[in-house]
Amino acid sequence: MNESFEYLRLISLGQYLPLDTVVHRREPRVKVLALTGIVLAVVFSLHLRGLLLALLSAFLVLRLARIGWGYPLRSLILPLPFLLLLMLIQAVWVSYRLGGTWVVQYGWLRISQGGVMAGLMLGTRFVVLLLWLLLGSYCISNTEMVRALRQLLYPLRYIGIPARDVAMAVQIALRFIPYLALILERIAKAQASRGAIWGSGRGGLVARVRQLYPLLIPLFLLTLRKAETLALAMEARGYSNPAAERPRRGRPWTTADGLFLLVAIGLAGGILLL
Amino acid sequence: MTNPQIGVRNLYYAYRAPNGEVWPALQGVDLEIEAGEYVAIIGANGSGKSTLVRHFNALLLPEQGDVWVEGWNTRDVTAHPLIRQSVGMVFQFPEDQIVASVVEEDVAFGLENLGLAESEIRQRVAEMLQVLGLWEHRQRPSHLLSAGQIQRLALAGVLAVRPRCLVLDEATTMLDPQGRMRLLALVEALNREGITLIHVTHHMDEAARARRVIVMHRGRIVLDGSPETVFANLDDLESLGLEIPLTLRLAQQLHIVYAGFPARALQPEDLLNDIPPFPGTAKENPIVISETTGRVDSTLIEVKGLAHTYLAGTPMAHTALRDVNLQVGEGETVALMGATGSGKSTLLQHLNGLLLPQRGEVRVGPFKLPANLDLRQVRQYAGLLMQNPEVQFFEAYVGDEVAFAPRQMGVKNLRERVRWALDIVGLDFETYKDRPLFALSGGERRKVALASVLAMQPKVLLLDEPTAGLDPVSRRGLLLSLRRLKEAGVTHVIATHHLDDLLPLIERVEILVKGTHWAGGTPRQVFSDSFPLETSGLLTPLFFRIVQRLHQQGWPVPWVNSEAQLITAVQKALGIGS
Numbered sequence: 001m002n003e004s005f006e007y008l009r010l011i012s013l014g015q016y017l018p019l020d021t022v023v024h025r026r027e028p029r030v031k032v033l034a035l036t037g038i039v040l041a042v043v044f045s046l047h048l049r050g051l052l053l054a055l056l057s058a059f060l061v062l063r064l065a066r067i068g069w070g071y072p073l074r075s076l077i078l079p080l081p082f083l084l085l086l087m088l089i090q091a092v093w094v095s096y097r098l099g100g101t102w103v104v105q106y107g108w109l110r111i112s113q114g115g116v117m118a119g120l121m122l123g124t125r126f127v128v129l130l131l132w133l134l135l136g137s138y139c140i141s142n143t144e145m146v147r148a149l150r151q152l153l154y155p156l157r158y159i160g161i162p163a164r165d166v167a168m169a170v171q172i173a174l175r176f177i178p179y180l181a182l183i184l185e186r187i188a189k190a191q192a193s194r195g196a197i198w199g200s201g202r203g204g205l206v207a208r209v210r211q212l213y214p215l216l217i218p219l220f221l222l223t224l225r226k227a228e229t230l231a232l233a234m235e236a237r238g239y240s241n242p243a244a245e246r247p248r249r250g251r252p253w254t255t256a257d258g259l260f261l262l263v264a265i266g267l268a269g270g271i272l273l274l
Numbered sequence: 275m276t277n278p279q280i281g282v283r284n285l286y287y288a289y290r291a292p293n294g295e296v297w298p299a300l301q302g303v304d305l306e307i308e309a310g311e312y313v314a315i316i317g318a319n320g321s322g323k324s325t326l327v328r329h330f331n332a333l334l335l336p337e338q339g340d341v342w343v344e345g346w347n348t349r350d351v352t353a354h355p356l357i358r359q360s361v362g363m364v365f366q367f368p369e370d371q372i373v374a375s376v377v378e379e380d381v382a383f384g385l386e387n388l389g390l391a392e393s394e395i396r397q398r399v400a401e402m403l404q405v406l407g408l409w410e411h412r413q414r415p416s417h418l419l420s421a422g423q424i425q426r427l428a429l430a431g432v433l434a435v436r437p438r439c440l441v442l443d444e445a446t447t448m449l450d451p452q453g454r455m456r457l458l459a460l461v462e463a464l465n466r467e468g469i470t471l472i473h474v475t476h477h478m479d480e481a482a483r484a485r486r487v488i489v490m491h492r493g494r495i496v497l498d499g500s501p502e503t504v505f506a507n508l509d510d511l512e513s514l515g516l517e518i519p520l521t522l523r524l525a526q527q528l529h530i531v532y533a534g535f536p537a538r539a540l541q542p543e544d545l546l547n548d549i550p551p552f553p554g555t556a557k558e559n560p561i562v563i564s565e566t567t568g569r570v571d572s573t574l575i576e577v578k579g580l581a582h583t584y585l586a587g588t589p590m591a592h593t594a595l596r597d598v599n600l601q602v603g604e605g606e607t608v609a610l611m612g613a614t615g616s617g618k619s620t621l622l623q624h625l626n627g628l629l630l631p632q633r634g635e636v637r638v639g640p641f642k643l644p645a646n647l648d649l650r651q652v653r654q655y656a657g658l659l660m661q662n663p664e665v666q667f668f669e670a671y672v673g674d675e676v677a678f679a680p681r682q683m684g685v686k687n688l689r690e691r692v693r694w695a696l697d698i699v700g701l702d703f704e705t706y707k708d709r710p711l712f713a714l715s716g717g718e719r720r721k722v723a724l725a726s727v728l729a730m731q732p733k734v735l736l737l738d739e740p741t742a743g744l745d746p747v748s749r750r751g752l753l754l755s756l757r758r759l760k761e762a763g764v765t766h767v768i769a770t771h772h773l774d775d776l777l778p779l780i781e782r783v784e785i786l787v788k789g790t791h792w793a794g795g796t797p798r799q800v801f802s803d804s805f806p807l808e809t810s811g812l813l814t815p816l817f818f819r820i821v822q823r824l825h826q827q828g829w830p831v832p833w834v835n836s837e838a839q840l841i842t843a844v845q846k847a848l849g850i851g852s
Contacts, residue, residue: 006584016415018376018414071588141374142379143375174375175373175417178415178417179417182417186660187666189623189628189660190660190666192649193626193628193653193657193660194726195650195678196682213668214668214669218666218668225370229367229370229371230370232328233363233365233428235358236358237373237383237431237435238358238359238388241355241358241359241387
C-alpha cells in the first residue's frame with residue numbers, strides 16, 4: 001500500500017514551463033499561429049511520411065525548448081492501452097471494409113495490409129497530435145494564449161463572436177486543471193488521514209465507487225465555491241470594464257518571429273503534402 | 275458638503291438557499307467612511323463582515339437601502355468599473371483570486387482590464403513584485419506558491435491598480451508573524467499617503483492598530499469608535515464573541531496589581547515603553563526559573579535527515595525539506611514554527627505517513643517510515659488535522675462526519691466513540707449529532723473537524739494552523755480542548771504562526787528555515803533576546819517581550835508562558851499574595 005498523492009504529476013497538459021529559450025521567447029501570436037498550423041496539418045495529413053516528419057520535428061522542438069523527451073513521453077503512458085485498442089479496432093475495421101491481402105489471420109480475426117497501415121496512421125497521428133499539443137502547453141503560457149487568441153479573434157467581433165469571453169473561458173479552464181489536481185490531493189490526504197484507503201484497488205466495483213464518494217462530494221463543492229470566488233475576484237479586479245474590451249497591442253514581431261512563423265508554415269506544408 | 279468616500283444607508287442583505295430558506299446577513303447597516311480613514315471591522319464568525327465589505331465595491335448589491343462609493347450609487351451598473359478601480363479588495367482565501375497561471379501575469383490582470391499601455395503595465399508589475407518580495411518568483415506557476423506567497427500575490431494584483439481604498443478581508447490569516455507585520459506596515463504606509471484602509475480581522479491586536487474600530491454582530495453594527503472606546507468594555511466584547519487585545523488586557527491587569535503600569539496601552543510598544551522600574555529593592559538571586567526543562571525521557575517521534583522534493587523528476591520539482599532532524603518526547607507539546615513556505619506542512623505530513631521520506635528516516639511511536647508499510651495504522655496512531663479542515667467535510671451531518679474514521683477502522687461501539695470525541699471538543703452529542711454541517715458556525719466546524727480526527731483516538735495529534743480563521747471565542751474553545759487532550763497524555767505537534775494563543779500549552783518550539791531545522795528549545799530559549807529570529811519569519815511573543823522589559827527595569831520575575839502566570843509573578847515580586 002504505497003499511495004502517492006501527487007496527482008499533479010499525472011497532468012502534464014496545461015502545464016506551462018517558464019523557460020527562456022528560442023521557442024519560449026517568440027511573440028504569443030506567432031506561437032499560437034504556428035501551433036495551429038502544424039496541428040491542422042497533422043489532422044489532415046494523408047501519408048505516414050508527413051506524420052513521421054511531424055514526429056521528428058516535435059522531438060527537435062522539444063529539444064530546442066529545453067524540455068527534454070522524458071517528461072512529455074511519460075504523459076503518453078496513461079492513454080497507451082486505450083490507444084492500442086483504438087489502433088486495433090481501426091485496423092480490423094479498415095481490413096474488413098477494404099479487403100486486400102491478409103497479413104494476420106487468427107481465427108475470425110483478420111487484418112489486411114491496408115488495415116495495418118490505417119492502424120499505424122491512427123496511432124502515429126494521435127501520438128504526434130498529443131506531443132504537439134503538450135509542446136504548445138509547455139511553451140505558451142495561459143496568459144499568452146489568451147492574449148494571442150484575443151488579438152487573433154478580435155476581427156471576428158463583426159460576426160458577433162466575443163473574443164474576450166472566449167479567450168477568458170479558455171484561460172480559466174486551463175488554470176483549473178492543475179488546480180483541481182491540487183484540491184483532489186488535499187481532500188484525498190485529509191480522507192487518508194482519517195483511515196480511508198486510496199489506490200489500493202481492493203474491493204468490488206460497487207465498493208470502489210463508494211470509496212470515491214467522500215472524494216467527489218467535497219471536490220464538487222470546493223470547485224463550485226472556488227469558481228464563485230474567482231468570479232468575484234475577477235469582477236473586483238475590473239474584468240467587466242468596457243475599457244478592456246480592446247485587446248492589448250502585442251510587441252511587434254522581430255525577424256526571428258517572422259522566420260519562426262515561416263519555418264512553421266513550411267513545416268505544416270511539408271506534413272500536409274509529403 | 276463633501277460626500278464620504280463610502281456611504282451606506284439602511285443596508286439589508288440576505289443569502290437565499292434554493293429550498294427557500296433565507297439567511298439574513300445584514301440587517302440595517304448605516305455607515306460612513308471618509309477618504310483616508312483606517313478602519314478595522316471585527317465580529318464573530320458569521321456576523322456579516324465579509325458581506326458588508328463586498329457591498330463596498332459593488333460585488334453585492336443591496337436588497338434594501340443604498341451604498342455610495344465616491345458619490346456613485348452601486349446600483350448604477352455603468353459606474354461599476356470606476357467603483358472597482360477605486361475600491362480594491364483582497365479576499366479571505368487568496369488562492370481563489372488568482373486568474374493567471376504565472377505570477378507576473380496575474381499581477382497584470384487588473385491593469386490590462388484598465389486598458390493601460392504595455393510599458394506602464396510592465397513597470398507597475400515589476401514595482402509591485404519587488405515591494406511584496408515576489409520578484410524572484412515572477413515566472414513561477416501561481417498554483418505552486420506557498421500560502422503566504424499566494425496571499426502577497428493577491429495583494430500585489432490589487433495594489434497594482436492603485437485603488438483609493440483597500441479592503442483586506444482577513445487577508446493576514448495565512449501569513450507568518452513577520453509577514454503579517456510587513457503587510458500591515460505596507461498598507462499602513464499607503465494609508466498615511468492617503469489611501470483608505472478597511473481591515474476585516476479576527477485579531478484584536480491588529481484591529482487595535484486602526485484609528486476606528488467597527489464591531490458587527492448578527493448583521494448589525496453594534497459598536498463604532500476609536501479602539502480606546504471600543505475595547506474599553508470587556509463584558510460587551512465577550513458577549514459578542516470577541517475579546518480585548520492581548521496588549522490592553524495585560525496592561526489593564528498589570529495596572530490593577532500596580533498602578534505604575536499603563537492602564538490604556540493598545541500597542542505592544544506603548545506597554546513595553548511604559549513599564550515602570552521595580553519599586554522595591556531586588557532580592558538576591560531574583561530570577562527564579564520555574565519552567566520545566568522541556569525534555570522528556572522517552573522520545574515518541576524521531577526524524578533524521580529528512581528531505582522531500584515535490585514532483586521530483588519533473589520540471590516543476592520543488593524542494594520543501596532539505597535536512598530536518600527532530601525529536602518529540604512522549605506527552606510533549608511542540609510548536610513547529612517558521613516562515614510560510616519553510617516546510618512545516620510537509621514535515622507534518624511525514625509524521626503520519628501521508629508523505630514517505632525520500633531521504634532520511636521518520637519514526638513515530640512503534641512505526642518506522644518508510645520501512646513500515648501499514649500506513650493506516652500510522653495514520654490512526656498520529657492523527658492529522660489539516661489546514662482549513664472544514665472545507666473537506668463530505669457528510670451531511672455532524673455525527674456521520676465524526677463517525678467516518680472509526681467506521682473505517684471497524685470500531686464496534688461507534689456511537690460511544692463519536693460521543694467521546696464530541697465531548698472532548700466541547701460539543702454535546704445529543705444536540706449536535708443530527709445537525710447539518712453547513713448550518714454550523716466557523717468555530718463549531720473547526721471543532722467538528724478536530725473531533726473527526728480525535729475519533730481515531732490518536733496517541734499523537736498533528737495540527738496544521740489550528741487557530742487560523744477563528745474568532746477569539748472559538749480560538750479559546752479550541753485551546754480548551756487541546757488542554758484536555760494534553761492532560762490525557764496526547765502528544766501534540768502544532769504548526770502555527772500564532773504562538774501567543776498557544777503559548778500556555780507549548781513546551782518546545784522547533785523552527786524551520788527554508789526546509790532545514792534551524793533551532794529548537796523551550797519557548798524561552800528560542801525567544802530569549804540572544805537568538806536571531808529575523809531569518810525565521812517569526813517575532814518574539816508579547817509575554818516574552820514583557821518579561822525581558824521587566825527584567826531590564828529590575829523586576830524579579832521568572833519567565834512565564836501565560837497571562838495568569840505573568841500577573842502572579844508580578845504580584846509575588848511586589849510581595850502581594852502568597
